[in-house]
Amino acid sequence: MKEIIRLREVNKTFTSEKGHNIEALQDINLSIEESQFICLLGPSGSGKSTLLRLMAGLMDASEGEVEVMGKSIKKPISEASMVFQEYSLLPWRNIIDNVAFGLEVRKVPKKEGYAIARNILGKFGLEGFEKNYPYELSGGMQQRAAIARAMAVSPEILYMDEPFGALDAHTRLQMQQELISFWLKDKRTIVFVTHSVEEAIFLGTRIIVMSSRPGRIIEDFQIDLPYPRDRWSGKFGHYFNRLMDLMNGKSSITEEYSEVYNQCNNL
Amino acid sequence: MKKLKEVVITLIFPILFLIMWQILSIRIDNHMILPELQRVIGILLEPRQSLIGIGSLFWNIYISLMRVLIGYGMAIILGVPLGIMIGCSRKIEKLLSGFLNLFRPIPPLAWVPLVLAWFGIASIATVVGVTSGKLYTLLNNLKLSMLFIIFMGAFFPILTNTIFGIKGVQKTLVDSVLTLGANKWHVLLKVLLPASMPSILTGLKIGLGVAWMCLVSAEMLPGSIAGVGYLITHAYQVTRIDIVITGIVTISLIGIFFEGIFRFIEKKFFKWQSMSR
Known part of the structure; x- marks a missing residue:
């Protein structure tokens, strides 16, 4: 390997x-x-x-x-991208704008970025929450969105720093x-x-x-x-x-x- | 129904206050001490009429607003970027904060004698060299001394709240966007600025309040021939207490109006701040 x-x-x-x-x-x-x-x-x-x-x-x-x-x-x-324990989503952006962030700074055209983000949100069971803000989501869903955001830039390596540490059992x-x-x-x-x-x-x-x-x-x-x-x-x-x-x-x-x-x- | 009840509750004391005023003014029966309510309302309802030879209420409000907005605008132009720089960089903070803290405790009014010695009755008209015309009338009313006092009042609340906002940004927010490929400019424009916006806005709100408060004192400076503050002092000298009170009411109403604008902005754009955590 x-x-x-x-x-x-x-x-x-x-x-x-x-x-x-x-x-x-x-x-x-x-x-x-x-x-x-x-x-x-x-x-x-x-x-x-x-x-x-x-x-x-x-x-x-x-x-x-x-x-x-x-x-x-x-x-x-x-x-590479990274997922943190908590509070890493930008609270003033809705979920799809959060997930598309990495694509946005990579200058991916907006439409294309949204398409990728929507697709990945679907994979993480977050369809229908595109327009919601992080504070409207449960801790588990926020972390799902954070993982989706990290995956949206298709990294070779995903770093995760106690991503489930703040969630209930x-x-x-x-x-x-x-x-x-x-x-x-x-x-x-x-x-x-x-x-x-x-x-x-x-x-x-x-x-x-x-x-x-x-x-x-x-x-x-x-x-x-x-x-x-x-x-x-x-x-x-x-x-x-x-x-x-x-x-x-x-x-x-x-x-x-x-x-x-x-x-x-x-x- | 509930809304109506709330409105009624907030109106109880203002209305009682007005009733007391009216009763007292009738009992005292001396408009040089306490004029009747309708005299003040009369002036407020006809803001275009000329008052005691210094122009209409509108004109004086206009001049005051221009002074405040320019002094306040300068405070924003300097305070926000400086606050961002100090908040972002330890080195700049070490370099500047000690120096700036020397000036922070000084009440804006304490500058008056010094400012008069420096600027006298020089105005923006003097600086840009306009000597006649309509523009001159406006610019000549914007005395440097007044702008300075207003600037000093607004600058520090804006600066300190901006620093506080930038420093309070969660480190994980910055780290997470860095790992998503953001560069320094992205971090500044897409994270630090929006994250500290509620705090900056608080600074702007307090700054405008202080600037507005400094206005009256600034307008008592020599060379002042217009403005709500001047209207009050001048009306006092000719014992027109009704105009004095009208001036005070105007200052209060405009202050409330400013506050309302900020509240609207906060509610409309920064809902996330009160809802997150």
Whole structure:
């Protein structure tokens, strides 16, 4: 399979207002192949969103190299788009004008842009809501529109930053199902950030687990389960337990020890 | 029915007020202290008649409006772009905000002596060199000193609200359009400006209110021979209290009219703002 994203020796350090350096990402080496559904899994503070922003070109690495589609990335590229957790639709635009935004800035003629947007809205079950404003839609529908907007520019890569994190449990399950059936038909590369172990196993072909402070990759493996996945199967449970142990730091004593040691040093 | 009830409720106090006024004016029976209601209404109903030798009510309103609109217009032309720049760039903010904050606490009226020393009775007519004709009459009434005071009153509310609006734009909005292929200009024109428009509009509304309030004080400056503010002070000097009150009522009515325009714009174009979150 073809490599589409590559990170080499990436470090990211933030400087706080008081002048302290906070290491958000440390020694990230990663290669992502195309047509994969990658889940970046980790607790809050593990730098998974930072990592996603680096890949999306919304942020620069302090050290190291981030390459997307063979090119070093400095700013967002037209071959990728992104879905955020919430409040990313422009509230003064109706749904179709939101979905057509990416086409508009690409100078696609208005009629053509609307045709594409209408078509994609249909795919996401939003026909009939073209003229509605975001505030008139439920959280789930707003996120559907946000995904439709990101897909409207036919990206090679779709970045998703906890897109279902703000939804209620029921809507969340429904959206996961919809996303998977969409991806199965479409198979474009998705990099999906989540802190939910169960969501990661349900969606991902590969899970990259991160630890917090500093954010490092502590585990990286394929999920060998056929789609659609059954949350109640034994194998699902097996993955779940393994990941929970990892997230709780039980994978290796030294890891846990160094974590505690680091925290003590920081005090 | 419900609407009618609401209208009646809002009218209770204004009507009581007018009744009290009428009763008091009859009891006092001295139009140099409190003229009767009908005298003021009479002047308001015939705005074209000439008053105490300084032109009609209409003419004076016209001059006042021109002064306010020019001073206010200048404040918009400078305040909005400057606010956008300060809101967008940390560097420009560091460069300018300390300097600008030196002037913000100064009440516009405190500038009066200095402004008189600088501009005297120079007007726009002096600046552009018009010396006669109808245009001269108008331009000569637009004294630089007055425009400056009005400008100072309107500038800071516009500036601070614009900065506040731009800084308050959700970062995810900007990030999301960047990942959709937007460039810097798209971000400014299609995200930052529309997102901060409600706040800018608030600045414009407050700015116009302050500009209008500064008007009376500006029109008391030397060289003023027209305007609602001048009408009030001049009428006072010749003890025409009915005209004084008419002037005050006019200022209030025009202020309400301005406010109404802004409310209409807010309701019509910025419904999303009150409905989102």
